[in-house]
Amino acid sequence: MKPSTTVEHTAAPVSWWSWRPGISPQRALLIALPLVLLASLLIGIGLISLLAALLDSQTAPLTINGTVVGHSTGSLDRLPRLEIRLQAAGFPPLVTPVVPAEAFAQLHDGEQVQLLFSPHLHALRALRTTEHSYQLSEGSAGSNLAGSLALLGLGLLLMPYPATLLFWGWRDLYSPRCQMYARVVARRAVERQRSGRAGATPHSSTAPWYGLALLPVEGTMGTTARPLTFSVSPTLYQRACAAESVLLTYSPHLHYVYTLEPLA
Known part of the structure; x- marks a missing residue:
């Protein structure tokens, strides 16, 4: 119609x-205030994560020991994942990163690995054994910077008119x-x-x-x-x-x- x-x-x-x-002014305040708070939150998170990502790109990663306890594929993306148990304060007890196909095939359950985390964002950059090293795309500096800039840009786009x-x-x-x-x-x-x-x-x-x-x-x-x-x-x-x-x-x-x- x-x-x-x-x-x-x-x-x-x-x-x-x-x-x-x-x-009416009252209705304008009810509409604008939540949007301003949301935009401020996005800008704040974006700035903090951007600063952390810049610091991580200039800082040596943290090395955490772990044990491979399982192999799985994502239910939606069907990507290969390793289940790795950690025993370090400040880190989750179990992580399931997406890994390259060769790491999925070469690393077996019970094998000891070293995980390289960024010191501020705790993004997993790589896996390492005594013989091999596997780079992970999820924790790369580029992806962290892109995510931070996306949050910051979204907040800056959302802010002007509600403000x-x-x-x-x-x-x-x-x-x-x-x-x-x-x-x-x-x-x-x-x-x-x-x-x-x-x-x-x-x-x-x-x-x-x-x-x-x-x-x-x-x-x-x-x-x-x-x-x-x-x-x-x-x-x-x-x-x-x-x-x-x-x-x-x-x-x-x-x-x-x-x-x-x-x-x-």
């Missing part, structure tokens, strides 16, 4: 895209409300669409979205001659008619509409 959209406007072009979601939304919501809680005399130049109603208004904050996939494009009356918004778009409730939408003058009360940052009064 195609979304049902109703648009009323004049000849003046109107862009419905907006970074300002038109939601801005959090700042706007906090400021709007304590900032005076703005008032504007304006003329309604366009109205838009969108039904059954994932996001009724192009913007950074999606709306409900089932609830209709209602928007108004308002052209400020000369002198109330400086020299602004561009229509400003606002997300409004169904009640306010019904009260605003095209080419009608209104008095709008809204929050200065989120552009949440508190009241809209038609003017005679």
